[in-house]
Each structure stands twice: as C-alpha cells, then as structure tokens.
Amino acid sequence: MEQKWWHDAVVYQIYPRSFCDSNGDGIGDLNGIRSKLDYLQELGVDVIWLSPVYQSPMDDNGYDISSYQAIAPEFGTMQDMEALIAEAKQRGIRIVMDLVVNHTSDEHSWFQQACESKDSPYRDYYVWRDAKPDGSAPNDLDSIFGGSAWQWHEPTQQYYIHLFSKKQPDLNWENPKVHDEVHRMMNWWIDKGIGGFRLDVIDLIGKEIDKGITGNGERLHPLLKQMNQATFGGKDLLTVGETWGATPEIAKLYSAPERDELSMVFQFEHITLTWKDGDKWQPIALDLPEFKRVLTKWQLELADQGWNSLFWNNHDLPRAVSKYGDDGVYRTKSAKMLATVLHGLKGTPYIYQGEEIAMTNVKFERLEQYKDIESLNFYKVRTQAGVSHEEMMHALGENGRDNARTPMQWSAAPQAGFTQGTPWIEVNPNYTEVNVEDDQASSDSVYRYYQSLIALRKRYRAIVHGDFIPVLEQHDKVFAYLRTEGETRLMVVANFSGESLTVDLSEFSQSSAEALLSNSGRTTFDFNKLELKPYDAFMIKLSE
Numbered sequence: 001m002e003q004k005w006w007h008d009a010v011v012y013q014i015y016p017r018s019f020c021d022s023n024g025d026g027i028g029d030l031n032g033i034r035s036k037l038d039y040l041q042e043l044g045v046d047v048i049w050l051s052p053v054y055q056s057p058m059d060d061n062g063y064d065i066s067s068y069q070a071i072a073p074e075f076g077t078m079q080d081m082e083a084l085i086a087e088a089k090q091r092g093i094r095i096v097m098d099l100v101v102n103h104t105s106d107e108h109s110w111f112q113q114a115c116e117s118k119d120s121p122y123r124d125y126y127v128w129r130d131a132k133p134d135g136s137a138p139n140d141l142d143s144i145f146g147g148s149a150w151q152w153h154e155p156t157q158q159y160y161i162h163l164f165s166k167k168q169p170d171l172n173w174e175n176p177k178v179h180d181e182v183h184r185m186m187n188w189w190i191d192k193g194i195g196g197f198r199l200d201v202i203d204l205i206g207k208e209i210d211k212g213i214t215g216n217g218e219r220l221h222p223l224l225k226q227m228n229q230a231t232f233g234g235k236d237l238l239t240v241g242e243t244w245g246a247t248p249e250i251a252k253l254y255s256a257p258e259r260d261e262l263s264m265v266f267q268f269e270h271i272t273l274t275w276k277d278g279d280k281w282q283p284i285a286l287d288l289p290e291f292k293r294v295l296t297k298w299q300l301e302l303a304d305q306g307w308n309s310l311f312w313n314n315h316d317l318p319r320a321v322s323k324y325g326d327d328g329v330y331r332t333k334s335a336k337m338l339a340t341v342l343h344g345l346k347g348t349p350y351i352y353q354g355e356e357i358a359m360t361n362v363k364f365e366r367l368e369q370y371k372d373i374e375s376l377n378f379y380k381v382r383t384q385a386g387v388s389h390e391e392m393m394h395a396l397g398e399n400g401r402d403n404a405r406t407p408m409q410w411s412a413a414p415q416a417g418f419t420q421g422t423p424w425i426e427v428n429p430n431y432t433e434v435n436v437e438d439d440q441a442s443s444d445s446v447y448r449y450y451q452s453l454i455a456l457r458k459r460y461r462a463i464v465h466g467d468f469i470p471v472l473e474q475h476d477k478v479f480a481y482l483r484t485e486g487e488t489r490l491m492v493v494a495n496f497s498g499e500s501l502t503v504d505l506s507e508f509s510q511s512s513a514e515a516l517l518s519n520s521g522r523t524t525f526d527f528n529k530l531e532l533k534p535y536d537a538f539m540i541k542l543s544e
C-alpha cells in the first residue's frame with residue numbers, strides 16, 4: 001500500500017462552541033482555539049478536525065450552514081480562520097474542515113430562493129414532492145432527529161425533505177448544479193490551505209427518496225468519485241467520511257486507494273453495540289467479547305485494502321471513559337487503558353477534545369439543562385409515545401450528545417476556565433477535579449500518557465503499518481493483540497474490567513519483553529502467569 005502522511009497522523013477533534021471562549025460571550029471561538037495551539041502541539045497531534053464554524057443559525061450547532069464561505073460571527077471572522085490555518089501550519093498541524101453537504105440550513109440563500117416559487121432556478125437544489133391525494137406526506141420516511149422527514153411548505157404547496165431537523169433541508173444530489181456549487185466551494189477552501197475534509201453523513205447523498213432509500217444509494221460512489229476528481233483528488237489531503245451504515249465491504253468501496261474516493265471512513269459498528277436493537281435511546285451494557293469481535297473483524301478486513309479510522313467518541317457520542325471504562329475510582333487508569341488499546345490498533349487515531357484528560361459524561365438532572373436538538377426532539381417523541389420521564393433522562397445521561405458538548409475543562413477556575421462569561425451550556429460540575437491544569441500537574445497525567453502514545457507511534461513503524469494479530473481472542477475481559485512488522489513485534493494487553501485476574505500468555509514465554517508504556521508502572525512480565533489489576537494496560541516490545 002502506498003504510504004500517506006495521514007497514515008502516521010493523529011487527529012484531534014475540536015467542537016468550537018465548547019473548546020475555548022476568547023471574548024467572554026460564553027461561546028467558544030476561533031481565537032480561543034488559536035490560544036490553545038501550543039497545548040495541541042505539545043500533545044503531538046498532526047491534524048485538527050474542526051467541527052463546523054461556517055455561518056449558521058445554529059439550529060444544530062453549525063451542522064446547518066447558511067453560508068459555506070463565511071464564518072459564523074460568534075466564532076470570529078474569515079481573518080481569524082486564515083490566522084488559525086497559518087498558525088497551526090507553523091506548528092505542523094493541518095486543519096480539516098467539516099463538510100456538511102447532505103443538507104444546508106433553511107436560511108441558506110439557495111433554500112430561500114427555492115422557496116420563492118416552483119419556477120425558481122434554485123427549486124431543484126432541494127428535494128420537493130407533491131402531497132398524497134389526502135394531503136399527507138409523500139412517504140413515511142422518518143427524520144434522524146425524530147418525526148417525519150417531510151415538511152409541508154404552504155406558499156408553494158409541496159413538501160421538502162429534511163433527514164435531520166426541518167431547518168436542515170436536504171440538497172438534491174441528482175442536480176448537477178448542486179455538484180458544481182459544492183465542488184467550487186470545496187476548491188475555495190482547499191486554496192486556503194486546509195488539510196482536508198471530514199464529510200458529514202456522506203453516505204446519505206446518494207439517497208433514492210422515492211424508493212425510501214437514504215443510505216448507500218446507487219449513485220453514492222459515482223458521486224464521490226466525481227467529487228474526488230473535481231476537488232481533492234491528487235492533492236494529498238485527508239478525507240474521512242461519516243458513514244453510519246458501513247460494513248467492512250462498504251468501507252473498502254470508499255477507501256481502497258485505487259478507487260479514488262476517500263482516505264478513510266468512520267464506521268460505527270462498535271459504537272452501536274451499546275444500543276439495544278440499534279436504538280440509541282435504549283442503552284445497554286457493553287458486551288466486551290462482541291466489541292472485540294467487531295474491532296478485530298475491522299482490523300483484519302481492512303488490513304491490506306482501505307484504512308481504519310480509530311475512535312471511541314466524538315461530538316455526537318458519550319464520553320469514552322464513561323461508556324467503556326470506569327468514570328469513578330478508575331477514571332484516569334481506565335482512560336489510559338482505552339487510549340492504549342485504540343492507539344495500538346492499525347488505523348488513524350482520533351482524539352475528541354477532553355478525552356486526553358479523561359473528561360466524563362455530565363448526566364444533567366433536569367431536561368432544561370440539555371441543549372441538543374436531537375436529545376430534546378427525542379425526549380418529546382418518546383415521552384409522547386409513553387416512555388417515562390425517568391427512562392428518557394437515563395437514556396440522555398447515557399447516550400445524549402451533550403455529554404460530549406459541555407465546555408472543555410481547562411482549570412479549576414470558575415466555568416472551568418472555559419469562559420469569563422456564562423457558558424452556552426453548563427460545565428460539568430466535576431471540573432474542580434477534572435481539568436487540564438490539575439491533570440498536567442499530576443504524576444498520574446492522562447495528557448502525558450497520550451503524549452507518550454503519540455510519540456511511540458512516531459517511533460515504531462509497526463504501530464502504523466504492522467500486521468494486527470489477535471491474542472487471547474476468547475477472553476471475555478482482556479483485549480490483547482500483536483502488531484508485527486519485519487523483526488519488530490509489539491504487544492498490547494488491556495484488562496477491560498474492574499477485576500484482578502491472571503492470564504496465560506505462555507506462548508510468549510520464550511520472549512523477553514521491554515515495556516514501552518504501561519498505566520501501572522509495570523516493567524516485568526511473567527507470561528506464564530500474568531497478573532492484571534483492574535484496567536491494567538500496557539504496550540511492550542518482544543524480542544527472542
């Protein structure tokens with residue numbers, strides 16, 4: 001496989017609204033991010049994936065764009081954006097923009113003009129259909145944010161489709177003019193010197209509405225090939241698609257290099273394992289054997305074809321340490337365990353802001369504390385359907401998106417040092433213990449552990465390119481694997497449980513082991529009878 005810079009890279013995701021507020025209005029902004037570039041450089045990351053900062057009425061916190069070539073005033077100006085790109089570049093960090101082109105905001109001028117009349121030249125930029133004879137919606141497609149995906153537009157007497165909120169009308173990707181507009185806009189950003197794109201819900205752009213098909217429509221891959229050729233193809237940029245429905249077979253269609261589509265995709269098969277029957281609002285406990293089976297499958301299937309994105313959380317998901325570790329007594333230890341497992345796998349690791357200090361879920365007590373449109377919509381839909389308030393509050397506490405969106409905890413100062421004003425969403429009350437300043441001052445620093453993991457990635461090619469070989473595959477509490485390249489053999493062993501246990505790794509008893517990193521300070525390894533304390537994890541180098 002041809003080697004690319006983004007194989008070696010580690011990506012850090014910033015949710016701008018919640019990262020750092022420079023002017024006291026309670027909303028994180030571009031100048032706040034600029035003030036933290038040294039922090040990110042020291043961590044060692046190569047790329048920032050910036051969630052949307054474009055002009056937007058913020059119905060979905062910026063994933064509803066009203067102008068693609070303007071910055072939302074609450075985030076700053078285009079000059080601030082250019083300065084961020086340049087200052088990041090000086091530190092060896094590239095900025096990956098979030099490309100949201102499945103839909104726009106209903107306040108985008110295209111949509112506003114489309115609404116003027118059925119004959120508007122912009123009408124076909126969106127998807128309109130007549131009502132059924134009885135006045136009802138054209139079909140029963142549901143919005144991903146709850147309720148019907150169809151919104152009646154009284155003035156022009158047709159429905160338009162919105163797979164997300166009604167303020168996020170879907171673009172019509174069957175219209176070549178839409179392709180031209182989007183490609184032109186992407187090239188405009190590429191010319192600004194960005195490092196690539198994260199393509200929001202990109203698997204939906206090939207939708208075939210009248211057949212009720214939303215994800216993975218027939219036109220999807222041809223559209224991506226066309227986009228590749230018209231924009232980022234041959235430009236050595238990182239492109240990562242958000243693809244909820246991807247199987248390994250589908251992921252190869254996107255990311256096999258000879259197909260000229262994307263660098264990689266985010267797959268969510270390991271994530272949805274804690275959703276009962278695929279329903280996010282029915283959280284269930286993690287089944288580690290299943291989790292291992294899924295991740296192992298992805299490692300093996302994409303070994304020589306395509307490329308994995310590695311992540312435990314993002315701005316749509318609960319905090320990793322709360323979901324897969326223990327956010328109580330073992331908060332820092334289990335966070336390091338999770339980091340070891342993720343960064344040891346083959347693929348490009350993504351760190352979500354705050355993960356590097358083991359920030360936790362917030363679990364608000366009152367509904368009013370939640371701000372996320374998806375959470376609030378579903379609270380309404382489900383309680384109206386008979387689910388109890390308590391059950392929905394539990395679900396929001398487990399899987400609601402605001403868990404990831406409370407402000408970044410910089411210090412024990414008021415509002416966690418995120419803002420001088422009142423934050424747009426409450427800070428997690430645990431900021432007095434969980435914050436960057438205290439973490440960095442601690443001998444137990446999670447940030448420094450991430451630094452070490454990133455440094456190891458730069459030192460050992462086997463971490464980036466080595467083969468993945470599962471170890472202790474049948475074990476129901478321990479995740480272990482080898483990464484091998486030529487003579488180099490690295491092994492990761494991680495206890496995913498709060499129990500002490502002993503494992504038999506006698507097949508390695510002829511080897512000697514050098515500890516590269518461990519979350520317990522361990523330096524000796526008795527493979528015949530390897531004792532693991534709760535959440536113990538390490539990466540070692542084996543030699544004969």
Ligand code: GLC
Nearest residue numbers: 060063100164200201242316
């Ligand atoms: C993606 C984003 C999410 C957003 C949705 C609609 O899933 O990650 O935050 O709400 O698309 O744009």
Ligand code: CA
Nearest residue numbers: 021023027029
């Ligand atoms: Ca601000």
